[in-house]
Amino acid sequence: MPQVSNKMFWSRGLYHYSLLLASQLICSWTIPLSVDKTKVQAPEEKPPETPQSVDTGLHYDRYLREVIDFLEKDQHFREKLHNTDMEDIKQGKLAKELDFVSHHVRTQLDELKRQEVSRLRLLIRAKQDVEAGNGKAVDHQAMLRQFQYLNHKNPHSFEVEDLDRLIKSATSDLENYDRERHEEFKRYEMMKEHERRELMKTMDEERRRKEEEHYEEMRKKHADHPKLNHPGSQDQLKEVWEETDGLDPEDFDPKTFFNLHDSNGDGFFDEQELEALFTKELDKIYDPNNEEDDMVEMEEERLRMREHVMNEVDTNKDRLVSREEFMVATRKKEFLEPDSWETLEQNQAYTDEEMREFEEHLTREEQALQQRTLDLQNQKDELERQQQQLNAQKRQLQEAVEHMESLKLNQNAEPPVQDKDEEAAAPPANPQLLIQGLQPDTPGHL
Ligand SMILES: [Ca+2]
Ligand SMILES: [Ca+2]
Numbered sequence: 313m314p315q316v317s318n319k320m321f322w323s324r325g326l327y328h329y330s331l332l333l334a335s336q337l338i339c340s341w342t343i344p345l346s347v348d349k350t351k352v353q354a355p356e357e358k359p360p361e362t363p364q365s366v367d368t369g370l371h372y373d374r375y376l377r378e379v380i381d382f383l384e385k386d387q388h389f390r391e392k393l394h395n396t397d398m399e400d401i402k403q404g405k406l407a408k409e410l411d412f413v414s415h416h417v418r419t420q421l422d423e424l425k426r427q428e429v430s431r432l433r434l435l436i437r438a439k440q441d442v443e444a445g446n447g448k449a450v451d452h453q454a455m456l457r458q459f460q461y462l463n464h465k466n467p468h469s470f471e472v473e474d475l476d477r478l479i480k481s482a483t484s485d486l487e488n489y490d491r492e493r494h495e496e497f498k499r500y501e502m503m504k505e506h507e508r509r510e511l512m513k514t515m516d517e518e519r520r521r522k523e524e525e526h527y528e529e530m531r532k533k534h535a536d537h538p539k540l541n542h543p544g545s546q547d548q549l550k551e552v553w554e555e556t557d558g559l560d561p562e563d564f565d566p567k568t569f570f571n572l573h574d575s576n577g578d579g580f581f582d583e584q585e586l587e588a589l590f591t592k593e594l595d596k597i598y599d600p601n602n603e604e605d606d607m608v609e610m611e612e613e614r615l616r617m618r619e620h621v622m623n624e625v626d627t628n629k630d631r632l633v634s635r636e637e638f639m640v641a642t643r644k645k646e647f648l649e650p651d652s653w654e655t656l657e658q659n660q661a662y663t664d665e666e667m668r669e670f671e672e673h674l675t676r677e678e679q680a681l682q683q684r685t686l687d688l689q690n691q692k693d694e695l696e697r698q699q700q701q702l703n704a705q706k707r708q709l710q711e712a713v714e715h716m717e718s719l720k721l722n723q724n725a726e727p728p729v730q731d732k733d734e735e736a737a738a739p740p741a742n743p744q745l746l747i748q749g750l751q752p753d754t755p756g757h758l
Contacts, residue, residue, distance in 0.1 A: 377580075377630055490619065497612045501661040502670045504606075534604035535657050537597045542650030543590055544621035546642070552592050566642040570635055581633035583618055590617045597655065613656045 383389045508527070512520050541548035549569055554561045557572060571577075575585055590613075598610040625633050625641040633641075641647055662670070 377632065380628070380630060490615065493615060494612075497608070498661050498666070499670070500608055502667055505667065506671055506674060530604040531657075533602075534597075540593050540596060540653045540655060542646075542653045543593065543617035544624060544641070544647070545650035546647050547650070548593060549589070552589055556592060566639060567635075570638050574635075579635050581638065583622075583631065586621055586633065587614050587618045590614050593617070609656055612661075616656065 512523060515523060541551060546564075549566075550561055550564050552573075553559050553564050553569055570581070573585060573589060574581060575588075576582075594610050594614060597613070598605045598607060600607055622631065622633070624646065625637050627637055627640070628634075
């Protein structure tokens with residue numbers, strides 16, 4: 313009997329442990345819903361809302377442009393600016409030049425930065441605090457910490473470090489964003505190919521041959537499209553002018569074109585405005601109703617086109633095409649007599665080596681997943697085994713109780729006659745206590 317109680321203890325322990333785990337799991341899911349209201353403080357310390365679009369660089373773009381415009385008014389800085397390449401700017405060499413900027417420009421810069429900081433604050437709904445306290449009643453440190461590209465230790469003066477951080481953050485964030493999109497696209501293409509290969513493995517030879525033929529046919533069909541205009545060339549823009557804008561090609565005028573397609577009228581082509589110009593070209597290759605045309609590939613092509621035009625036209629590398637930059641570009645040979653444009657499908661997005669590594673990685677992930685499934689299955693089997701053991705013990709105990717009860721009844725009915733064997737198996741001094749403790753439906757028991 314002590315052995316049975318011991319086992320029962322462990323089984324019960326396991327059962328309670330499972331319950332505990334389950335309740336912890338439920339708690340961890342419901343925690344976000346329950347808010348400790350005692351910790352919510354008075355309105356004086358409103359948590360600033362995290363800006364949602366910082367990584368798109370929209371804040372930087374406008375701020376950066378205004379800063380550069382101001383700096384260009386300073387002759388010394390202007391010279392430096394035009395003799396500095398993008399690498400130097402990113403490494404912060406240009407920012408160091410700010411030390412030499414005249415006092416007059418510095419003051420304007422201080423004002424400019426103050427304005428930008430104020431706009432950023434507006435975004436985090438703190439404008440009223442700034443106006444009311446003129447900055448004194450507001451915890452600037454806490455607010456400006458939201459924007460790591462600003463030096464939040466000096467919110468009211470413009471320092472070298474500010475421009476340094478600003479330019480580095482703006483360019484690297486936006487470049488990373490494009491790079492990640494390319495990487496994501498590459499993974500997408502490799503996964504597509506992987507799934508095709510896996511499907512082929514499940515087919516018999518005849519079906520596999522047919523599938524291969526169909527695949528080749530679709531590839532050819534997709535590659536068979538009208539020739540594309542070189543993005544950003546006169547031919548390309550003229551087509552937009554004629555077909556989208558419905559204007560006479562004879563009247564094509566770059567300046568009017570720029571104004572027509574600078575949708576927000578700020579004097580710059582931003583990335584979205586540029587990308588919109590390529591829809592006409594992309595329609596030549598991609599039709600969402602065609603099996604052979606993949607719209608994910610279309611968006612990658614659009615990105616390639618925008619990057620290409622930015623590279624060619626955005627000479628000051630602020631990721632915007634100003635009217636002036638655009639007009640200069642329209643006088644170049646590349647605009648008037650462009651090369652042909654190599655479309656996406658002409659080159660595979662990944663190398664064979666990359667594909668091999670990708671598939672190896674997938675295999676490893678699959679194996680790890682299988683192992684985990686196996687472990688979980690084993691755990692489940694073990695729990696079931698223990699449950700069965702526990703049930704068997706329960707049955708044994710019930711039988712014992714029933715047996716004792718029947719003995720008791722027999723005793724009451726025929727007190728004088730008592731079997732010697734039954735006497736040996738008689739219950740302990742207080743049988744009722746034991747019976748109560750072993751009732752199958754007593755709470756706390758399985
Ligand atoms: Ca614009
Ligand atoms: Ca530019």
